[in-house]
Amino acid sequence: MQHVANLTEVHSRTDAVAIEVERLSHVYAGPEGGVPALQDISMSVGVGRFVVIVGPSGCGKTSLLMMMAGLRQQTEGTILCYGRPILEPDPKRVGVIFQEASLFPWLTTLDNIEFPLSLRGTPREERRRRSQAMLTLVSLEGFGERYPHELSGGMKQRVSIARGLVQDPPVLLMDEPFAALDEQTRMTMGHELLRIWSTTRKTVVFITHSLTEAVYLADEVLVMSARPGRIIDHIHVTLPRPRTYEMMATDVFGRLRDRIWQQIRKAA
């Protein structure tokens, strides 16, 4: 892991760490013995940081995220979230947003957003209040009684984000949330996400295939190698915030994107 100082100064960082991955490795049980999927991964995500993980297809980045979410167990190493290990899903600490919005088609928008609260038996009025607030946060007022099939792809992902945020977890894990959207919607959603992030001050770990998206969103970009996945580069994105679309045309943006691309090409 090399740090890059030459691309302008590194952001001022708080010392508090939200997620700490220590020497994590994972081996899949395959028909011909174990298949190493992740190899000796160590990384830490500071509180309030927006960290993007990129890497070639099949490098295990989704697996890594699922382990951070407690949805899958690694064979070796530990993941700490605010100092405590993640052993099972803990929606109070970590919210997860998937590639497919995975909204329940039999529930309305509001009922979908409230779903995590209803699992915990939160009283109905409080559920409504909080889901309404989330609906406003993701700019979907007036769509609360709609069913998922009545919403566009981008709207579904907004609902999905609202559902991930409704329990107010300090950490948000996002697994290629905009991958299924068209280019224009994707840009809009990226911008929206930054707006939501800046008002909620969550720690975000975000997986993507899109280099532009990575640079546009991230404080830090982690580049992973092909299987077995290792972290081969750690890039600090020094573009100021709030990010604007115009920044995409700047030299700094281009150089950062090129650098990620070179690393991925080498790694693939």
Add this chain to the structure above:
Amino acid sequence: MRRPAPATVRWAILVALLALWEFVPTTGLLPELFLPALSKTLGVLYIDRHIYFAALLVTLYEVAFSMLIACGLGILAGAVVGGVALLRNLLLPIFSSLYAVPIVILYPIFTAWFGIGSESKIAFAGIYGFFPVMLSTAAGIRTIDPQFVLAARSMGATLPQQIVRVIIPASLPTVFAGLRLGGALTIIGVVVAEMLTSAAGIGYLVTLNRTILDSPRVFAAILAILVLSIAYYMLARALESRMVVWQSAGRRQKSAPLGGAAGVAAPAAA
């Protein structure tokens, strides 16, 4: 010329068929033994209404109990077989091939075991309807998007919560399709069983009147069964569309995505 709506054409065909039923026998082209006129059939149905009503009650009673068996056991067995991988691999091929067996060959055995009363009909029709319910429940559970369960787990759903809040609602559409088919098969099963060996029920009336060559009364019984089946089908459809609004709506929506009303109110619609 403007093309009439499909619904209009459907009703027109139905009316035409009923009209043919009424007028063809009066022309003398067909002997009454083959096809008695509609009015005559309705006439005997009215005269014998107490007999037919009593028979229909017996049939309904048998259908209700066999549906209970078919649906109850079918859903239970389908859920277990569909949900547990080991059982699925072991039993599903067996159940699928059993489904292809003409179970009606077992009916004589059932009469030997349970007598010629309602019990044998219930047992036979229950098993007849069991297979489609069981198989589609198993399929419904197997084909649930694993992403739903993953999402629920990430939100901290316990296993019972995953089953009640996610797996059951997600499998409802397939289960309902099976219930509709299974229910229809139990009606067929009961009527067939009544026609083969019995002393009561609407199927019995068909057989009884056939042997004494009383054609209008045979057709009256057929008409009663027809009405029963159509009523069942419409009931099942109505229930299904109430229970799984999102499914039928989703299918309709696919061809016509988010239209006017929502589109206008969607500056946020990314």
